[in-house]
Amino acid sequence: MVERSVTVPPGVGLHARPASLLVQAAAGASISVTVARPDGDPVNARSILALLGLDVRGGERVVLRADGPGAEETLDRIARVVTAMPPADG
Amino acid sequence: MSRPVLTVCAPVPGRARSLVDVPDPVFAAALVGPGVAVDPERGPLTARAPVSGRLATLRPHAYVVISDDERGVLVHLGIDTVQLAGAGFELLAAQGDRVVAGGPVIGWDAARIEAGGRSPVCPVVALDAAPEAVSRLAADGVVPAGTELFEWR
Numbered sequence: 001m002v003e004r005s006v007t008v009p010p011g012v013g014l015h016a017r018p019a020s021l022l023v024q025a026a027a028g029a030s031i032s033v034t035v036a037r038p039d040g041d042p043v044n045a046r047s048i049l050a051l052l053g054l055d056v057r058g059g060e061r062v063v064l065r066a067d068g069p070g071a072e073e074t075l076d077r078i079a080r081v082v083t084a085m086p087p088a089d090g
Numbered sequence: 091m092s093r094p095v096l097t098v099c100a101p102v103p104g105r106a107r108s109l110v111d112v113p114d115p116v117f118a119a120a121l122v123g124p125g126v127a128v129d130p131e132r133g134p135l136t137a138r139a140p141v142s143g144r145l146a147t148l149r150p151h152a153y154v155v156i157s158d159d160e161r162g163v164l165v166h167l168g169i170d171t172v173q174l175a176g177a178g179f180e181l182l183a184a185q186g187d188r189v190v191a192g193g194p195v196i197g198w199d200a201a202r203i204e205a206g207g208r209s210p211v212c213p214v215v216a217l218d219a220a221p222e223a224v225s226r227l228a229a230d231g232v233v234p235a236g237t238e239l240f241e242w243r
Contacts, residue, residue, distance in 0.1 A: 020121040049162035049217040088172045
């Protein structure tokens with residue numbers, strides 16, 4: 001299992017628009033990816049319902065996990081999507 | 091055995107619109123999910139639950155109701171309204187509440203949102219639904235609140 005911890009940029013919450021960007025990135029992977037709060041249960045990164053339910057706010061950390069071929073590259077790519085999310089005011 | 095059809099109702103009175111007409115590229119491309127938008131009547135409104143279930147996520151400008159068979163419907167009041175940080179929205183329910191379709195969730199004023207330079211159009215989205223699972227019931231035209239908007243198979 002590969003893990004990446006990534007901080008959601010300040011001013012960005014995992015609300016509808018950024019959550020859908022994360023779902024898109026995860027849907028493009030050939031392996032399953034989960035997202036969790038640092039001490040929380042992982043949720044399927046392809047489920048926008050699950051991501052919205054995490055209620056992640058700007059400045060908070062999430063842990064991405066994946067297993068299998070290409071897991072490192074997949075998580076690197078998804079981590080970049082998260083850190084590049086534009087703020088709501090932008 | 092297939093599950094029952096979930097009928098999703100208009101959370102606000104107004105006119106039904108295709109998601110492609112929503113002035114936000116992510117909603118318009120159905121990247122949040124398939125569904126239908128409502129262009130609301132301008133003035134003070136009560137945004138209501140589109141289905142019966144649990145109010146799983148509640149923000150001043152958006153909410154998700156999860157039906158008894160675990161399907162989530164998102165109602166997003168206006169576009170870019172997250173920027174308002176709750177100003178102009180009054181919570182009429184609490185996150186975690188059980189709600190019935192048509193029950194009050196948020197009080198807001200679509201005219202005020204528009205006066206602030208934002209679109210008051212409300213996407214109503216079937217989260218994680220396959221596009222073909224959603225069939226629109228309301229043609230473009232007037233929909234009173236509570237009118238059936240789409241079916242989710």
